[in-house]
Amino acid sequence: MESILSAVVSGEATRQDFAALPLPESYRAVTVRKQEAEMFAGLESRDKDPRKSLHVEQVPVPELGPGEALVAVMASSVNYNSVWSSIFEPLPTFGFLERYGRHSPLGKRHDLPYHVIGSDLAGVVLRTGPGVNAWHPGDEVVAHCLSVELESADGHGDTMLDPAQRIWGFETNFGGLAQLALVKSNQLMPKPGHLSWEEAAASGLVNSTAYRQLVSRNGAGMKQGDNVLIWGASGGLGSYATQLALAGGANPVCVVSSPQKADICRAMGAEAIIDRSAEGYRFWKDEQTQDPREWKRLGGRIRELTGGEDVDIVFEHPGRETFGASVFVTRKGGTIVTCASTSGFVHQYDNRYLWMSLKRIVGSHFANYREAWEANRLVAKGKIHPTLSRTYTLDETGQAAYDVHRNLHQGKVGVLCLAPEEGLGVRDHELRARHLDAINRFRIAAPPAG
Structure with a gap:
């Protein structure tokens, strides 16, 4: 492994x-470990x-x-599916x-x-299997x-619809929180040259x-001028949704849970921010009963921030805790698009506000190769x-996952795998210098370690 690391760090090793x-x-x-799958039996998730x-x-x-690549992993990151695992x-x-x-x-x-x-x-290709032509050792x-x-026709319009679609490192083995990883070659994309290994992996x-x-x-097909309600707008998903909304000419309405997280959203350029903790929103009276008065209060607060307009899109991922409110506050004809249920998988909402106002609920799961490539292209630019x-560090991954599970983090948390320290792997120093403040925005605002 030392020879692999030396070749990567040198920056001079050739394909050969x-x-x-x-x-x-x-x-x-x-x-x-499979033998420990029942170790938490009887405990609440938290x-x-x-x-x-x-x-x-x-x-x-x-x-x-065939069609695969073995990659030396310089850095990885913790996602919520790592917490679920x-x-x-x-299950x-x-x-x-x-x-x-x-x-x-x-x-x-x-x-x-x-x-x-x-x-x-983020890392370097070491080997490719038969049939791989676009990628080579050293990339x-x-x-x-x-x-x-x-292998099914169903996946050829949108690969996310393929019946054999899986999430690598969650539904497959040999994932990225390791020194080496096994991927299909059509998972690979160019590393953004102005980022370090850990930044690129995030x-x-x-x-x-x-x-x-x-x-x-x-998904929602966001357009210029849309009002977009983003739950957890400073978190792993929400921080990217906020940036995408701003870059696309939309107006993000950022929901956060602390003044520090509100400051992060302002630093990204958002102006409409709701601190749900400070404003005391409680969408459930108890475990079985939601409180529509709180939905209405949230809707009124949104209109205060948007000049009297309801949101065109709700970026949903908390799930059970917020879904009733999300359906209610969306404008007539608007879209609630959901990709996760971190607070619970069984959602409840008042269907009158959906069908009578012609709203849509859209399920969205990860992305196909084209969408992932376009998203990466925006980072590279x-x-x-x-x-x-x-x-x-790799040895601290348990703590990293704990911090994400307890929501003690901002944005994303990275893990150094083969990289011996932070800051390595930058190739385009000129582009980096132009965006250094934005690259470090979440580091500056990070809370103390959990």
């Missing part, structure tokens, strides 16, 4: 040099501790198959791996008693997390998800910036 590097027999990776379930251990290097919710990920194992002989590689998790990476890349077989999943959800015609607030 990388292709000639010997591969190790094993590598360090963050795993969950009481499950990723520091107890995530392990950093040596695992064998997987066999490289670590607390075995909504242990080993069921995904078992089904993949039944899919094909190559799929059997993924069905193991351990799961290497993680759905982001500096980031990866999006759509793993797709494309955007893939969340930026692509937000792009499809908000911008793409597969300096139009959208990483929202990295803190970086952890």
Whole structure:
């Protein structure tokens, strides 16, 4: 592994040099273990501790198959699916791996008693399998997390509709929170040259998800002038949605939970901000009963901030806690687009406000390759910036996942894998200098470590 790291850090190794590097027999990776899948049985979600379930251990290097690439991972990041994996919710990920194992002989590689998790990476291609022509050893890349077989006609209009679509590092093995990762070649995209490894690794999943959800015609199809309500606007998803709204000429209405998070949104350029904690919104009277008066109060507050207009789009991901309010406050003919349910999967809303006002609920899940590529292209051009607030070592991944689980973070948190320190991997120093303040925006505002 030292020879691989030396070649990457030198910045002078050629394709031939990388292709000639010997591969190790094993590598360090963050795993969950099948035998521990019931370790949190009986506990509430909030009481499950990723520091107890995530392990950093040596695992064998997987066999490289057709259409695949083995990547040296310089940095990765923690997404909420990493938290789900670590607390075995909504169910242990080993069921995904078992089904993949039944899919094909190559799929059997993924069905193991351990799961290497993680759905982001920035790194360098080491090897490519048969049939890979667009990528070569030595290419500096980031990866999006759509793993797709494309053997069904259903996936050829939109690969997210392929019946064999999976999220890499969550529904497949050999993910990005490791020193090496196995990906399909059509997951690879060029690493933005002005970013360090950890900065480049921060955007893939969340930026692509937000792009499809908000911008793409597969999502809300946002246009100039739209009012967009963004829940958790300083968080991993919301921070990219806020940037995409601003870059696209829309008006984000940012919902946050603290003055510090409100300041982050202002620093991004947002003006309409609701601090839901300071304003005391309580959308549920108890576990079974929502409070429509609070929906109306939120709607009134939105109109105060927009000059009397309701929102055209609601960027939804909290789920159960907020969904009733989201449906209510959307304008007639507007769109509620949802990609997650971090507060609960069973949503309740008053259907009268949906059908009688001709509103739409759109489900959005990650992004296809084209959408992920366009989202990455915006980052590479300096139009959208990483929202990295803190970086952890590979051995500290459990703490990183704990902090995300407890919402102790801003934006995204990164993990150094092979990279020995932060700040490495920058190639375009001129572009970086023009955007340095924006790149560091979330780092400056990061709260103390949890």
